[in-house]
Amino acid sequence: MMFVTTASSVALLLMYAVPGFLMIKSKLVDKTSIPAFAKFLLYVCQPCLTFYSFDKADFSPDLLLGLGVFFLIALGAQLGLLLLFYFILRREGAEDVRYRIFNIALVLGNCGFFGIPVVERLFPQRSDAAVYCLVFTLAMNLLCWTLVLYIITRDKQYIKPLRLILNPSTISFVGAFILFVLSVKLPSLLSEAVSLGGKISTPLCMTILGMRLATVKGKELFCHLGHYVVILIKQMAVPAVVLLAVWILPVDDFIRQLSFILFACPVASNVLNFAEIGGQGQATASAVVLLGTLMSIVSMPLMMLLLG
Numbered sequence: 001m002m003f004v005t006t007a008s009s010v011a012l013l014l015m016y017a018v019p020g021f022l023m024i025k026s027k028l029v030d031k032t033s034i035p036a037f038a039k040f041l042l043y044v045c046q047p048c049l050t051f052y053s054f055d056k057a058d059f060s061p062d063l064l065l066g067l068g069v070f071f072l073i074a075l076g077a078q079l080g081l082l083l084l085f086y087f088i089l090r091r092e093g094a095e096d097v098r099y100r101i102f103n104i105a106l107v108l109g110n111c112g113f114f115g116i117p118v119v120e121r122l123f124p125q126r127s128d129a130a131v132y133c134l135v136f137t138l139a140m141n142l143l144c145w146t147l148v149l150y151i152i153t154r155d156k157q158y159i160k161p162l163r164l165i166l167n168p169s170t171i172s173f174v175g176a177f178i179l180f181v182l183s184v185k186l187p188s189l190l191s192e193a194v195s196l197g198g199k200i201s202t203p204l205c206m207t208i209l210g211m212r213l214a215t216v217k218g219k220e221l222f223c224h225l226g227h228y229v230v231i232l233i234k235q236m237a238v239p240a241v242v243l244l245a246v247w248i249l250p251v252d253d254f255i256r257q258l259s260f261i262l263f264a265c266p267v268a269s270n271v272l273n274f275a276e277i278g279g280q281g282q283a284t285a286s287a288v289v290l291l292g293t294l295m296s297i298v299s300m301p302l303m304m305l306l307l308g
Contacts (some may be wrong), residue, residue, distance in 0.1 A: 002305075019210065031215050037211070043168055049112070050173055070135050071139055105271050113201055114202070114266060119262070132255075221291055231288065231299075235299040242260055242263045264303040
């Protein structure tokens, strides 16, 4: 059942990429406009998705404890894997930015815009599923604004405590979390507006990926063996290892399964976003993100077989 549900969910998400691809190919939208779409996604849709997800969930001490435990698992696992691959690839990465992009692509997954709709379909009875995904995303974004930018650029200026706080992801999360803990629900009109903004985030994310796909030559996308190796490790080997690791932890099955599913998500669009911020490795990042997303139609359903 999880195999079929995941396969249909991923197929639906990939369908959203088609309009973006066609708009660029038909020149209805110029490729120079893609960054504007990405900024709208980052600064408008992502905060809306955060507030929408928290507004759906009802506060309880047990849920708060579960979110705290899941945050520590997500942060610890992603940090540990980033450092592990950093030390494995540091010699090659010193000379070739492609290996620094591989470093982060091996760990970061599209657990927000891609992961939330998949998880909500797999666990329809859990109104708090999206909130757990957001906690995972928060852990990833904290690393993106600091360690990930350092790995890409090798510039220590990015390792600053203030960067953990002063970024769009953390600011919106803190605001939504405060309302959640205080059990304050958004007014109906505002709630509806935030809900619509959050719901369009996934189609917009995939539309942007479709646009980027239209700008990449087939040879750059499909003809590099190293890209396939990175994607197979990230989307199949890493989640399998994570599943083994979390299975020995004293946490409930939902947290174990969710950890596995979110690590099985395709390479995160953040890999490209932060390559652009760092000003290095954009071509490799674009190819790995797009190829990983395309391959997720096979990799994610197959990985769900491990959960039965």
